[in-house]
Amino acid sequence: MRIVRRLQYVVAKLQCEKIRLHDADLERLDFLSKELSLIAPYLAEPLASEFSKILAGIRVGGTYKTTGRGRLQATERVICDYYADRLRHPLNFLDLGGSDGTTTLDAVRVFRRKLCVDVKACLLDLHPWLLRYCRGPVTEYRSRFEEPILVRIGKWGLRLNDGSDDALAQKYLQMAWFRRWLKRGGEVKLVNPLVQRDSSITVHAGNCFYREPAFEGRFDVVRVSNLLNLSYFPKPEIRTAIGHLHNYLVEDGLLVISRNDQREETEVECGSLWEKSGERFRHLEDFGGGSEIKSLVEKYPA
Numbered sequence: 526m527r528i529v530r531r532l533q534y535v536v537a538k539l540q541c542e543k544i545r546l547h548d549a550d551l552e553r554l555d556f557l558s559k560e561l562s563l564i565a566p567y568l569a570e571p572l573a574s575e576f577s578k579i580l581a582g583i584r585v586g587g588t589y590k591t592t593g594r595g596r597l598q599a600t601e602r603v604i605c606d607y608y609a610d611r612l613r614h615p616l617n618f619l620d621l622g623g624s625d626g627t628t629t630l631d632a633v634r635v636f637r638r639k640l641c642v643d644v645k646a647c648l649l650d651l652h653p654w655l656l657r658y659c660r661g662p663v664t665e666y667r668s669r670f671e672e673p674i675l676v677r678i679g680k681w682g683l684r685l686n687d688g689s690d691d692a693l694a695q696k697y698l699q700m701a702w703f704r705r706w707l708k709r710g711g712e713v714k715l716v717n718p719l720v721q722r723d724s725s726i727t728v729h730a731g732n733c734f735y736r737e738p739a740f741e742g743r744f745d746v747v748r749v750s751n752l753l754n755l756s757y758f759p760k761p762e763i764r765t766a767i768g769h770l771h772n773y774l775v776e777d778g779l780l781v782i783s784r785n786d787q788r789e790e791t792e793v794e795c796g797s798l799w800e801k802s803g804e805r806f807r808h809l810e811d812f813g814g815g816s817e818i819k820s821l822v823e824k825y826p827a
């Protein structure tokens with residue numbers, strides 16, 4: 526009887542401590558990268574979608590890596606509508622916080638098809654890879670700034686940063702001696718293999734709150750989706766990022782900022798489009814009710 530109760534206790538503990546069976550199999554990302562380089566592009570789409578799905582459950586530095594094919598179609602539509610009048614070749618496109626680049630690739634394909642332009646895209650993301658630390662059966666994944674993300678033994682993974690007061694994760698993190706004993710074992714790329722092999726997309730590890738001097742006046746279109754959300758960052762930081770975006774655009778270049786809201790069963794894109802006009806941004810269009818940070822963009826440079 527005591528053994529059964531003990532077992533019940535352990536199972537309940539495992540469930541509430543968020544130990545999960547393979548729900549964030551980061552090694553599978555490596556496998557998919559290799560697999561995808563071997564097969565024909567038209568067979569690759571389902572594996573590329575699986576790559577993005579694995580990423581959706583991963584949180585790094587307070588934001589999720591969630592992304593997926595076709596989720597930013599409204600942003601692509603407004604960009605095409607307004608870019609057609611100011612067509613420049615090639616179209617230099619910056620996708621800020623583009624995660625694994627799936628949406629960057631979507632945008633590149635849509636721009637090529639609808640605008641008949643060459644596209645040079647830059648995907649800037651704070652976390653394009655994770656670090657791997659291993660010893661025997663244990664693998665721990667950390668961000669490039671050493672934030673612990675997940676530890677795995679065989680099929681069992683324990684999230685180390687899901688924001689809850691997870692006692693088991695805390696106990697593991699307190700084992701500093703053990704964690705020091707783990708050895709660096711390379712990196713896990715978080716960029717979708719389909720994106721890695723598209724030569725029109727370059728991936729840049731960077732932070733939207735730090736100015737990139739090489740980006741000054743370089744982009745015709747900048748998109749920021751599901752990153753500059755009021756729930757993620759305080760207003761002064763968002764204002765700083767808006768200043769950098771202004772600096773990165775050419776005169777009359779387009780800026781689109783959006784957020785996907787879950788409304789019952791469907792995701793709705795809520796965003797706005799502006800053009801750079803001298804020192805300011807000029808509002809062009811809203812979709813899905815507009816961007817939640819619209820007033821911050823329109824008050825810029827104040």
Ligand SMILES: C[S@@+](CC[C@H](N)C(=O)[O-])C[C@H]1O[C@@H](n2cnc3c(N)ncnc32)[C@H](O)[C@@H]1O
Nearest residue numbers: 589590592622623624650651652732733750751
């Ligand atoms: C929710 S995903 C959005 C992905 C994509 N834009 C979309 O809408 O499908 C947010 C991305 O922003 C990145 N990110 C978080 N903080 C960032 C920062 N300060 N600078 C640049 N990228 C950042 C994350 O690594 C993550 O890939």
